[in-house]
Amino acid sequence: MANGQWYPADWPDRIRALADGDLVPVEPRRAATVMLLKDTATGTVVHMLRRRASMAFAGGAYAYPGGGVDPRDDEHQIHWAGPTRAWWAARLGVDETAAQAIVCAAVRETYEEAGVLLAGPTPESVVGDTTGADWEADRAALVARELSFAGFLERRGLVLRSDLLGVWTRWITPEFESRRYDTWFFVAALPEGQRTRNASTEADRTVWIRPQDAAEGYDKGELLMMPPTIATLRQIAGYGSAAEALAAAPGRDLTPVLARARLVDGQIVLSWPGHDEFTKHIPTGGASR
Numbered sequence: 001m002a003n004g005q006w007y008p009a010d011w012p013d014r015i016r017a018l019a020d021g022d023l024v025p026v027e028p029r030r031a032a033t034v035m036l037l038k039d040t041a042t043g044t045v046v047h048m049l050r051r052r053a054s055m056a057f058a059g060g061a062y063a064y065p066g067g068g069v070d071p072r073d074d075e076h077q078i079h080w081a082g083p084t085r086a087w088w089a090a091r092l093g094v095d096e097t098a099a100q101a102i103v104c105a106a107v108r109e110t111y112e113e114a115g116v117l118l119a120g121p122t123p124e125s126v127v128g129d130t131t132g133a134d135w136e137a138d139r140a141a142l143v144a145r146e147l148s149f150a151g152f153l154e155r156r157g158l159v160l161r162s163d164l165l166g167v168w169t170r171w172i173t174p175e176f177e178s179r180r181y182d183t184w185f186f187v188a189a190l191p192e193g194q195r196t197r198n199a200s201t202e203a204d205r206t207v208w209i210r211p212q213d214a215a216e217g218y219d220k221g222e223l224l225m226m227p228p229t230i231a232t233l234r235q236i237a238g239y240g241s242a243a244e245a246l247a248a249a250p251g252r253d254l255t256p257v258l259a260r261a262r263l264v265d266g267q268i269v270l271s272w273p274g275h276d277e278f279t280k281h282i283p284t285g286g287a288s289r
Helices: 011-019 085-092 096-114 133-143 149-156 211-219 227-236 242-251
Strands: 029-040 043-051 066-068 159-161 165-172 181-189 203-209 260-264 267-272 275-283
Touching (some): 011 267, 029 096, 043 096, 096 133, 181 227, 211 227
Antiparallel strands (some): 029 043
């Protein structure tokens, strides 16, 4: 039975074009995505959304809240709690300005797409319910990029709680893709008093699901996912609570995972280092297995 690995039909042609020198790789855009966790009586669950089938990138696939970095978040020194920007820069492998923007992207996208905000009026607090009309107006302005996240925090007198995040892994979209992202995956626990909702215009469904159940759905071909999504689900399934996953994050290897394509015996072999389950053998005629 085929699994639910997302695989665009145009990849073989794009891989050949890259190999022949007819395709110039686009520069990947920095991005962040967040595995939002909560503990239940039946185990830890993760918040996932299903991208609308009409989406050009990964349409129909299950993913986590996430998106690209807003360059405006490089520009302002925002109120910040938790590990310093220097600590985050060292952990993420970037400079301090970029580190702030990446962490901001993780927190902003979680708020934009799930309605959950990892920020509070003090370094020790987190806001409560964010479903009111005034909150929704600010969230809509963030989505429309009419308001920067730094400006949003400043307007509301909020402190970003970087200590509520743990960075888990880093994946870079293959060089032959038309839309490329250099994505840091984070973990976070749902703050007490907040609740998720489907706030994203890019998703038609959201679920709280046990990682092992989501992985089983993928294995059966029932849930479509990109390789980094199913890989991270399998990794976090081994932890008994959200706190355990967060505690494990500082020790995680952040060496970027980048797919490689090579020609072997007349076939294109597409592989992700360290993740053999995603290897594809693509005959020169274009079919894959």
